[in-house]
Amino acid sequence: MEARRGYESFGGRAAEFVSESTPWWPARAQAAPGAPNVIVMLVDDLGFSDLGPFGSEIPTPNVDRIADDGWVFTNYRTAPMCSPARAALLTGLNPHRAGFGYVAHTDPGYPGFTCELPADAPTLAESLRAGGYATFMVGKWHLTLESRLHDAADRSSWPLQRGFDRYFGSMDGFTSLHHPHRLVRDNSVVDVQEFAEDYFLTDQLVEESLGMIDELRVNDTRKPFFLYFAHTSVHGPIQAKRVDIDRHRGRYEAGWNALREARFARQRELGIVPQHASLPSEALSDCDRIPEWDSLEAAERELFARHMEVYAAAVDEVDQSLGRLMAQLEQLGELDNTIIVLTSDNGGTAEGGSSGTRSYFAQFGVSTHLPNDWVRDVPRDPELIGGPQLFSQYPVGWARVSNTPFRSFKSSTYEGGVHAPLIVSWPSAPARARGLRDQFVFVSDLAPTILELAGVAPLTRRDGVPAQDPDGRSVVDVLENPSAEGRETQYFECVGRRALVDGDWKAVSPVPPTRAEGGAGGSWELYNLATDPTETQDLAETYPVRTLELAERWREEAWHNAVFPLDDDGSLHTTRPASEAAFAEPVTLVPFRPPLERFRSAQLTVLRSFRVEIDLTVRDGGAGVLLAHGDQGGGYLLALDGGSLLLSYNAYGDMHRARGAALGSGAHEITLRVDELPELRWRLSLEVDGVPDAVIERVPMLLGMAPFTGISVGYDYGGPVDWELHQRHRSYRLTGAEIERICVVPGARSRHDTTVLRSIGEAVAEIAD
Template identity: 35%
Template sequence: MNGERNARFAAQAPHWPRRAQPPAGAPNVLVILFDDVGFSDFGCYGSTISTPNIDRLAASGLRFSGFHTTAMCSTTRAALLTGRNHHSVGVGCLANFDSGFPGYRGKICREAGTLAEMLRPHGYSTYMVGKWHVVPVDETGPRGPVDGWPLGRGFDRFYGFMDAETDQYAPELVLDNTPIPSPGSYESGYHLTADLADQAIRYLADHVAAEPDAPFLMWLAPGACHAPHQAPRNLIMHYDRHFEHGWDEERDARLARQKTMGLVPDNAAVPPLNDFVQPWAAHGEDERRLFRRLQGAYAAMLDHADHHIGRVLDFLQTADLAENTLVIVMSDNGASQEGLAQGFVNAMGPYNMRPELMAEKIERIDDIGGPDTHSNFPFGWAMNANTPLKRYKQNTHGGGIRDPLVMSWPKGIAARGEIRHQFAHAVDLVPTLLDLIGVTAPDVINGVAQMPLEGESFAKAIAAPDAPSRSSPQYFEMFGHRGIVHEGWKAVAFHPPGTAFESDRWELYHLDEDFSEIHDLSDEMPEKLDELVSLWWDEAEKHQVLPLDDRFGPRFAENAARRLGDRRVFTFHKGMGHLPTDVTPDLRSRSYRIDAHVSLKGGDEGVLVAHGDATCGYSFYLKDSALHHDINVGQHQIVSAQLNDLAAGAHVLSYRAIRQESGPMQGVLLVDDKEVARADIVFGFVNFISWSGLDIGHDRSSPVSLYPAPFRFTGELAKIVVTIEDDQTDHAEGAAQVVLARE
């Protein structure tokens, strides 16, 4: 009987399901997405900042002069990844908040598949390295959900950070779906950009070892050049005198080089100085020296990133992958205005209403770019970075949305060093790549019916310099700033926050004749303006842009309150891992209490709980037989109490922050509920605690207070209990005033 069964099954033919096969000759795709880099900052776009590796890609391929983004990072990434407009997919603004409307959820909807999800069924391996920032940051904690993380959106591997920015020496890192410690420190020579390049090379080398003939998609998104501007000191000093002539002369020189290159028309001119920017000569010598150094840190960060991108490109050559790899280099928006008029050495103090006076900036000038700085350059250098365009990131004038785009594919792009002037937009990248690869967007992904792609392929423009630009209009909106481009014309409105949208003045430019948006034709051609403004409203309704919302700080406050709900007690037990900052207790502008349940044996020291890093945060710790609590907002405010007579055994060590209606906050230390020290805390957390998260029993790699990290607690820590009170004051307006750089 058993023999008959075996014979019956043996007669069947074995079968192996056919593995997904890419189209013949399908290229590898390497997308390199910079952060906050202006239109003119690459060498091949007119700058004297050293970017030889990006420049060699341009020489072997194409540059676009008419590529546009969305004015912010989360939003551009959503459009680039999906081929749909950012409001359409639910990322109308930053991933850091959810406004409760379909266009503003802060998370890419399932109906909008990502490029990785589209290519993986065609045999592509997919790798994500660097900044993600298209999932609500309150979903980046230990309970997720992780469905919006890179591995949940089609990538096979992920190594990078989830939020808008991170410290380059002590980054908040995730490997696949798990937070990991920082691999090094400033003292050890670690820098995140180098680490990301190492990991990109690792993924590519593993790919070649496993299946060299399979194509790959790699999305490499370094933190450069988003603040904090951190780079090796020798490189910062290399650029210290490089820009001593100032931003006025530098803008003129960049425009002249752009004209020589053929990037901009001969009639292009630099616009008048942006609002609140003074001529270089109007600043004193100390100011000019500071501004040069801050620009030097930015330039060094870009130079440094280019060097490590070169290592990745060199590996492609070594592994015989370069010929059939389509490499794309771009920025997510224009250069940032968040350094304000004078720039910052450590912006975290001003974000919490602690002024950073010019004298302090000058005193700390040699710290710029180092581990205890959160540096950002002033308006003038951001304006220069966007040469020859108006305004900045966040704005819908050219400085916010017209960005560099370099493409090189030796096997597939015949052009060598050519320029394309057609209008294109971030939303057009996915249709273009699908076109070049030879696949179509799926109707269904993981059982979810997909919305149509909203971008248009510009593959024909890659092949032919005289190919037409896309035919459909492209709208823009960010924080109430609005714009629309159609058939060579642009209508744009700058929106002062807090004012009525109906009061905004729309401007009209003929982009085909006016690259820099200087000649406003709204009074001369009111019918054309009305046509475009009406078209904007149609597009806005179609793509979930409405209702308009110009609030900045209040949306962050709402998100924090919604996440918190009725919860007032947070318990962190021994063995807990790292908590990202957006899932930690909200201690801003309120009273609270921290209780550390410990067992001491005598002579114990170390961190009980720490949230933040050397630029900003708080730490509760034992050192030199004393209990300390430090609120660091660019200034250490330490309350201390000696514990020489404290007996060994179990104790509760506590810190209370007591907010008062008038006068400074009170910081109180307690041992077993008995007060042992009290001090005034002049500067508390008003808007932001830190980009770095929270740990118990140690401080990760960038110490909040005056001790060497990780300064592990040598006693027994059972748990930390944080209790917050309901007396929080409104910090939202302050956040709006300082233009908090969480994007």
């Protein structure tokens, strides 16, 4: 064991990259007569208490309906982050064995962090399709490396290659609901250059789902279907429709302290939490960053309440989407024979910070240290929260309400990060005792359970090799018998934070160990979940031997599940394959095509200086966008407007504009230079035919996942960079001028960019040394 210990921490070691899988299509069978339809509805970042059956004040009548005639699981746990939970749900494997020790925005090369589903792990969709099901998916995929989302990428990890007949949605981790940054249908990007003013993505996901079902039934009235509906709500930026927001106006004026107490009281009445449970208080409930509601200024209370009204509207819209699907199935006479599984991928998130934000990308996904004067929440009218002009996230005080009664949040291995709602419904199932279930169920148990309920055997081979044995087990016996036993043991890990549940006991290590301490080392806490389900009494000092035993048990589970190396020095997720260096080469773009994909665009501009070279021929009356990169969350735009060049820069909601001199007819060489300045700032300058034309001095650099919408040429796709320009011209398609050539030329990387590119040969050589 000592010989392996060095690999338990990253410690700056080089990565060894795995080869990509090849597509494989299993043979289809005919489903058994009367086989049930299956709908899995997964909601993003939904807290344990956010649905009516789990104590929420948010009206969720459709969720209530399936809960009243189904099974409500009070002891269901998932992974602490979204991609790992999705991988486990679809494969029945533990997250790291499924390749997802982290979300699909990392690529250090280790087996537990490939961020690609294993070639020898059949998905739930693949098994059901082989068993005679039609397989549909809408919404968030988030199971493909971000470097393989562009239009020339290997698609072996895209939904259709992993078992789905039809797909529509956003393959990235999230998107704007009013102006999605990129939509994919099946294997191709959707070429839509302008969205309607009342467009809303959740509505389209429902329409696409209904259309898939209708088209199946027109052609085959008997074939069962599997629909995986992966909501983009309620992940940030939290957005909702105005009519739904208005319905929740005034609901949260009492504040987060009172709402948390009210939810906890309802949970005890409903039996969702035991009567002896206590609500974590003081430091255990993050009181250091969550002020008492009554201590806030009136303007703060108004702003923060508005954030929660929008969040409630988003949850309301999830319920409405379920209702529309149920109504369609009821009309078809198929609702009773449809299994519905509704859950969340992890706990509610604290990424909004103490005050929430109206400038989501000013802090989300930013890995570098920010200057002291960095503005994380550009002030704007609270009435705009939830609408298309703002990318917002609610304050951590409301996230604590979402996770009632548990402590901590998404990405934590405390219960607030991993304890989620789960409801299973199947009205025509054989007579079984429905109602509450308090058995421990983990996300990897869902696929085996669904397959058994559907009467479909899991595939035993994929890609020409034997399939991995699943880690999950069917819990059909738990549905049938309230006294049946649930899961006994499960490990958890996220960015070095560790935990192990073993029976009534849970060991938690909230910070990564040092390399010297090893995988079982560092600081551990111990809780008895039978007597203290909300983790309020650390018993590690009382039971030191048991704590050490559970820590060592976690280490054994970690080796079995490819959890190592741990990110002990913060460098695991900054190491990436050298093949990505090609993304930082100059790119010549084509006007009027769908935007260059988000990650591909970012490699040209983020944490670096760059320039854009444009050869433009102007006729009389020429006008429109030359290039746009980003949206209301942050971006830059260059347009021919009113006879001159307009340069717009959106610094996370703070607008800057500069105009050049009149641009006459004829051919012109235009250069936009974006140069890095100290303190993570940029200077933007324009040259026309070699002569300086306009400048925007010293603005905050766009970081992390901003600009979020990729580069569009000849129009401003989707969410506009400059809202005022959008109000006058919408996407402002270029007319009266021709872009003869447009090229984005990346400059030197910023010293703030900590990315390390490794090639396979170098990685193997370093490990050998």
